[in-house]
Amino acid sequence: MTDVILAITVLWGFIFIYAVMATMDFGAGFWSMLYIKSDKTNATNIANKYLSPTWEVTNVFIVAVVVAIYSFFPSAAYTLGTVLLIPGSIILLLLAIRSGFLVFSHIVSDYEKPLTYISGITGFLIPAILILVLPITHGGFVDNVNGVEQLMLGSVLTSPHALSFVLFAVSSTLFLSSLLLADFSKVAKDKHAYEIYRRDALILGPVSLLSALLIMITMRYEAFWLFNGMMDYLFWLVVSAAMFVVTGIALIIPGKNGWTGLPRLGVVSAFIQYALASYAYGRAHLPYIIYPNVTIQNGFTDPASFRALFISYIVGFIILFPGFVYFWRLFMKDERYIKNEH
C-alpha cells in the first residue's frame, strides 16, 4: 500500500467511526427530547444514560477528522477551509449550543425540558448540514471569483442530490440511534422503552434505505463520474442492502422470554451495512478529494511528516486501547450502570 492510500484509508476510518458515533450521539439527543414529555416511559432516561458519558468522546472524533484532513492533505484543507467557511461556521455555532445546553440540561433540573429541547433540536440539525460536505466534494458547487474559490450555497440548497443527502443523514441518524437504544434498553431489561425504540427503528430503516436510493438516482444526474465509479462496486452495495434485510429480520423474529427481536444482531448488521456502502462510496470517490481539482496525490502532505504521523497513530492506538476497553466495560456492559435510575 502506498503512503497516500494508507492516509486516505485512515481518514476514511475516522470519518466512518465519527459518522456512526455522531448518529448515535445526535440521535440519542433527539430521542431524549422526543420522549421527555411522557412520564410513562423510561425512554428518555435510557437515551441520557448513553449520552452522558459518551458525548465528549464522540466530539473528540470530529476534531480527529479535521486534524487528519489537514495533516494528511493540507492542500485539500486549503480548499475545504475556504469553501466551507459558511456551512462550517454554522455547524460550529450549532455544536456550541448543542454541547453547552446538553450539559446544562443535566444540571439545572427545573429547566430540564426547555434546555433539552434546545440541545435536541440543534443536535438534530447538525448531521443535516454536516453531510453537505459530501455532495460539495462531488463538484459543481464551487465557483472561482477573482482567484478565490467560493461555495455557491444557493445551488447546494436547491440541488436534489444535496437534499437527498440531507434526508439520508437525518433518517440514518434516527434509524441507527433507535436501533442502538433498543439494544441498550434490552440490556437494561426495560421492555417498554425497548418496544418504543424497536418500533422507531422499524419505521426509520426503510426511510433511510429509500433516501440512499434517492442519492444514487440523483447522483446519476449530478455527479456521473461518481455514479459510474459506484457501479464498479455494485457487489458491495448489493451485500450492503442484504445486510439491511438482515437487520429488519433481526428486529421482528421472536426472541427469548417474550422479547421480540434480536437487537444486538440488528446493530451489528446495520453497522456492516453502512460500512460496506461507505466503502463502495469511498473507493468510487478516489482519487478525488474534491472533484475535479484536488486529488489525494496533489493534496498529500510531506512524506517525512506522514511517516512521523503514522508512527504516532500506532503509539497512540496502543496507549489508548485499554482506556477504550475499560470505558466500554463500565458504560456499555455494566448493568449496574445501565439499569440504575439516574
Next chain:
Amino acid sequence: MGDVVIARSLFGTTMGFHIIFATLGVGIPLMILIAELMYQKTNNRDYAIMAKRWTKAKAVLLGVAIPTGTIAGVQLSLLWPGFMEVIGKVMALPFQIEIYAFFVEALFISIYVYAADRISPWMRILSVTLVTIGAAASAVLITNVHAFEGTPAGFRIENGEIVDVDPWAAFFNPSFVVTAGHVAVSAFMTGAFVIASVAAYKMLRNRGNKRIFQFHRKALMMGLIVGGIFSFMTALNGHESAQQLHQFQPEKLAAAEGLFKTQSHAPLAIGGFTDRETQEVKWGLEIPWALSFLADDRFDTVVVGLNDFPEEYWPPLFVHTLFNGMVGIGSFLILLSFLGFLWSKILKRPTFPTWLMWLFVAGGPLAMLAIEFGWIFACTGRQPWVIYRVMLTADAVTGNQNLALLFFAFAAIYVLLGIAVVLVLRYYFKRHPLEDEWKESDSTTNGIHA
C-alpha cells in the same frame, strides 16, 4: 485588507473566550486530585466533598471548553487556510498527539464522573490523575503550535515550496519547552487562585457558621499553597520566556519594554505608555540597567531596540501595557500567597483580616486576567507575522469576504454561553448547599459521588 482585521478579531475572540475555560480545565483537575489525595490521607470527608463539588463545576465548564475548543481548531482552517497548509505539512504532530490527550481526558473524566461509585478509590485517583495529565498535555501540545509560530524550525521555503521537512525538529522548536511550561504552570496557578477566590468569598459570607467557615478555610489554604508554588514557578519560567524573546524575537521584547535605541545597560521600564513620536515610555518608572540584566543575566548585554527594524515590522506598541499587567499580577500573587501562608502558618492566626480576604477574592480573576494579557501579548506581539519571518498574517487569511456577520454571530454565542454558564453554576450550588452534602455523607459512609 479590512478582512485581515476582522479575521483576527474573530479568531482572537474565540481564543480569548476558549482560554478561560481551557485554563480552568487544566487547573481545576489538579485541585480535585489534591483534594482526593488529602481525603485518602486525612480521612476527613470535607475533602471528598470538595472533590465532588469541584468536579461538578468542572463538568459544567467542560460543556463550554469542548465546543469552543472545537471551534478554535476548525476556525484555524476556516480563517487561516494559508497558515494551516504550512502547519499541515510541517507541524501536524502536536495536533495529532493532542487528539490522544483529548481522548485520555474525555474517557477518564466520564469514568470519574459517572462511574465513581462503582470503582475503587485508587482507580478514582488514577482517573483524576489521567484527566489532569490529559488536560495539561493538550495545553502543552497546542501551545507548541504557538511556539512554532514564534520560532519556526524544521523546514525551508525554496521558490515558494516547502522543502526539507523534519517534523520532529519542528516539534522541538527552540521555544517549545519554555513556552509550553509557562502555559502549564500558569494554568495550574490560575486554577488554584480561582478556587481560593471562591473559598475566600464564601468565608466572608459565612463568618457566623463555624463548620462552613472551616470547610472553606481548608479550600482557601489549599488554593493559596498550590497557587503560591505555581506562581513562583510561573515567574521563574516567565523570566526564561523573556530571555528567549531576547534571543529569538528581539523586536517583541523591544516592544514589550518600549525600547527604541539598541544599547547595553538598557533600562527596564515599568508602567507608562510607549510614545511612538518621542520614542520613549511616558510616565513609566525606569530601573537603570535592569533590562540588560533580565535579557541575559549581564548588565552589559546589548538589547536590540525597535529602531533596528523597519517600522512596518514593529509589533503594536501597546503590548508594553499587556506585558506589565501580566508580570505585575504574577508578582502580586506571589506576594499574596506568601502573606496568606505567613499569617496562617507562622503567625498561627485562625482568621484573616477582611482587607486580606478581599485580596484573596481578587486573586482568581486577576490570574485569569494575566492569562488573557499573556496571550494577547504573545499573539499580537508577533504581528505582522503569523509565522515569524516566514509568513505574514495577511498572506494566511481566507479569501472570503463576508466575515463581519460571522464575527457577530460567534460573539453572540460566546456571550450567551458565558451568561448561561454563570447562571447554571449559581443555580447548582444554590440548590445543593454544603449542609445537604453533610447530611448525605453522614447517612451514607461509602462512595463519594451520589
